[in-house]
Amino acid sequence: MAVSEDIRALVDYACDCGLIGFEDRVWAYNAVLEAVGATGPEPGEDWVLNETYAFPCMTAAMAGVDDMAGERPTTSDEEDFSAATFDLEGTLARLAEAAVAAGVAEDTASGRDRAAMRVMGLIMPRPSEVVAIFEDALRCAGPHEATDWFYKMCCDAGYVRRAAIARNIAWTTSTRWGDLEITINRSKPEKDPRDIAAAGAAKPTGEKYPACQLCIENEGYPGRSAASAAGDHPARQNLRIVPIELGGERWGLQYSPYAYFNEHCIAMSAHHRKMHIDADALGCLLDFVDLLPRYFIGSNADLPIVGGSILSHDHFQGGAHVFPMMGAREAATFEMGAFPGVSGAVLEWPLSVLRLRGTDRDEVLAAAVHVVDAWRSYSDESVGVRAHDADGTPHNTVTPVVRREGDGYEVYLALRCNVTSEANPLGDFHPHAEWHHIKKENIGLIEVMGLAILPPRLVGELAAVRGHLLAGELDALEGDPLTASHAAWAREVSEAHPELSEDNAEDVIRDEVGRVFGHVLEDAGVFKWDAEGRAAQARFIATL
Numbered sequence: 453m454a455v456s457e458d459i460r461a462l463v464d465y466a467c468d469c470g471l472i473g474f475e476d477r478v479w480a481y482n483a484v485l486e487a488v489g490a491t492g493p494e495p496g497e498d499w500v501l502n503e504t505y506a507f508p509c510m511t512a513a514m515a516g517v518d519d520m521a522g523e524r525p526t527t528s529d530e531e532d533f534s535a536a537t538f539d540l541e542g543t544l545a546r547l548a549e550a551a552v553a554a555g556v557a558e559d560t561a562s563g564r565d566r567a568a569m570r571v572m573g574l575i576m577p578r579p580s581e582v583v584a585i586f587e588d589a590l591r592c593a594g595p596h597e598a599t600d601w602f603y604k605m606c607c608d609a610g611y612v613r614r615a616a617i618a619r620n621i622a623w624t625t626s627t628r629w630g631d632l633e634i635t636i637n638r639s640k641p642e643k644d645p646r647d648i649a650a651a652g653a654a655k656p657t658g659e660k661y662p663a664c665q666l667c668i669e670n671e672g673y674p675g676r677s678a679a680s681a682a683g684d685h686p687a688r689q690n691l692r693i694v695p696i697e698l699g700g701e702r703w704g705l706q707y708s709p710y711a712y713f714n715e716h717c718i719a720m721s722a723h724h725r726k727m728h729i730d731a732d733a734l735g736c737l738l739d740f741v742d743l744l745p746r747y748f749i750g751s752n753a754d755l756p757i758v759g760g761s762i763l764s765h766d767h768f769q770g771g772a773h774v775f776p777m778m779g780a781r782e783a784a785t786f787e788m789g790a791f792p793g794v795s796g797a798v799l800e801w802p803l804s805v806l807r808l809r810g811t812d813r814d815e816v817l818a819a820a821v822h823v824v825d826a827w828r829s830y831s832d833e834s835v836g837v838r839a840h841d842a843d844g845t846p847h848n849t850v851t852p853v854v855r856r857e858g859d860g861y862e863v864y865l866a867l868r869c870n871v872t873s874e875a876n877p878l879g880d881f882h883p884h885a886e887w888h889h890i891k892k893e894n895i896g897l898i899e900v901m902g903l904a905i906l907p908p909r910l911v912g913e914l915a916a917v918r919g920h921l922l923a924g925e926l927d928a929l930e931g932d933p934l935t936a937s938h939a940a941w942a943r944e945v946s947e948a949h950p951e952l953s954e955d956n957a958e959d960v961i962r963d964e965v966g967r968v969f970g971h972v973l974e975d976a977g978v979f980k981w982d983a984e985g986r987a988a989q990a991r992f993i994a995t996l
């Protein structure tokens with residue numbers, strides 16, 4: 453397809469989605485031409501004067517909330533064009549290829565991505581326009597409509613990578629903890645060997661801008677090649693951040709490009725500062741659900757091993773998903789004398805999760821802070837929980853999640869401890885070595901709630917396991933590099949499933965992977981589900 457045709461289609465798509473207005477079309481065509489290193493050809497008079505796009509999409513969205521999607525009227529002689537079926541990914545890939553050919557983009561996967569994001573940044577509203585529409589919608593129509601509009605805009609602008617997310621593999625597995633959700637994450641692009649080579653050749657410098665991928669200074673950032681002195685950094689020309697106020701401070705709200713669940717959003721402090729789980733953070737979580745009550749919000753823990761991958765920037769993650777943990781049964785209930793309006797429950801969940809419920813915001817916050825403070829300093833050597841080392845190094849922290857439930861608040865506090873030992877050098881309450889063939893990474897916020905994010909290597913490895921089991925080649929498991937790490941587990945699967953056949957092998961293996969995830973979560977629980985663990989759990993509750 454000719455470059456001109458792709459740019460016209462892309463600009464029509466942007467107009468159709470309400471990312472730009474009718475009067476922007478020629479300007480946008482020329483801006484994209486420049487971005488891909490071209491100065492022509494002309495778009496054609498028919499296209500320039502095509503009045504079917506003369507619908508002021510953005511202005512309509514700004515003026516009212518009846519038509520947040522900015523849908524335009526259709527005419528009978530209009531060509532068959534729809535934003536819903538438009539191949540955004542394919543069109544951007546061809547335009548990026550044109551940019552490489554013209555010498556204005558680096559000939560690597562990340563170079564092509566930067567060119568594609570540069571193009572998208574040109575055909576979408578500026579941050580001030582996005583904020584104006586969002587705040588107008590929030591005021592006039594409410595948080596549901598405001599986030600619906602913002603999320604759709606981020607998807608349409610290609611920031612949320614819907615096509616890539618669709619490549620993820622997902623299923624649920626029934627376990628004693630309920631239905632756990634499993635995803636094999638295939639949305640993040642594989643590293644281009646040329647990018648890896650360039651990163652190896654680059655000389656790192658002290659300068660780092662933006663300081664991290666969560667800083668608000670990423671909005672509009674052009675991205676960097678792995679060959680650059682400061683190292684690679686993703687292109688963010690099409691990132692838009694809406695300012696929100698949490699804890700009396702400025703924070704930003706954005707969506708996650710590689711979402712793990714519906715409307716996966718991120719709230720980031722405007723300051724590049726470390727994660728901290730304390731009264732301030734819990735207050736911010738409550739502020740968030742007061743502002744956007746349809747979303748849950750949670751934070752990774754603030755210590756290594758039990759935290760998420762980025763501890764260096766204060767941030768939360770939220771969204772519109774209801775996680776398995778939120779449907780867990782109550783194993784026990786408890787009350788705390790100082791907080792009569794708050795009801796506590798121990799959830800029947802592999803991790804040690806306490807749920808607090810109440811309608812008085814201040815009381816719920818005070819009760820949550822009380823539990824976190826109590827846990828920070830709590831040791832029980834009989835179950836391996838140690839609050840501090842002799843030198844003061846802290847081990848205990850919490851993974852908190854907050855959501856609205858009717859008029860009230862629900863606070864989930866997953867008790868975490870990052871002690872290590874000779875037996876478990878990666879962490880006593882971390883996935884144990886026997887499960888590392890499936891999951892070795894930290895158990896962060898999303899997994900705490902029962903959604904597994906498994907590495908893409910499993911696609912090929914599990915297919916190879918399946919092949920060997922169906923062929924009855926158990927002896928081949930150790931020798932095959934794809935299945936060697938799974939060999940012991942695969943033998944158990946084979947033994948447990950004499951009925952294994954071509955028809956059911958996929959389901960059987962997925963089920964067994966789901967069960968492994970259940971065990972991984974059990975490893976992360978500080979109070980186990982045996983008599984000793986239950987007694988220890990009760991002792992902690994009694995201190996509250």
Ligand SMILES: [Zn+2]
Pocket residue numbers: 663664665666667668723724725764765
């Ligand atoms: Zn940062």
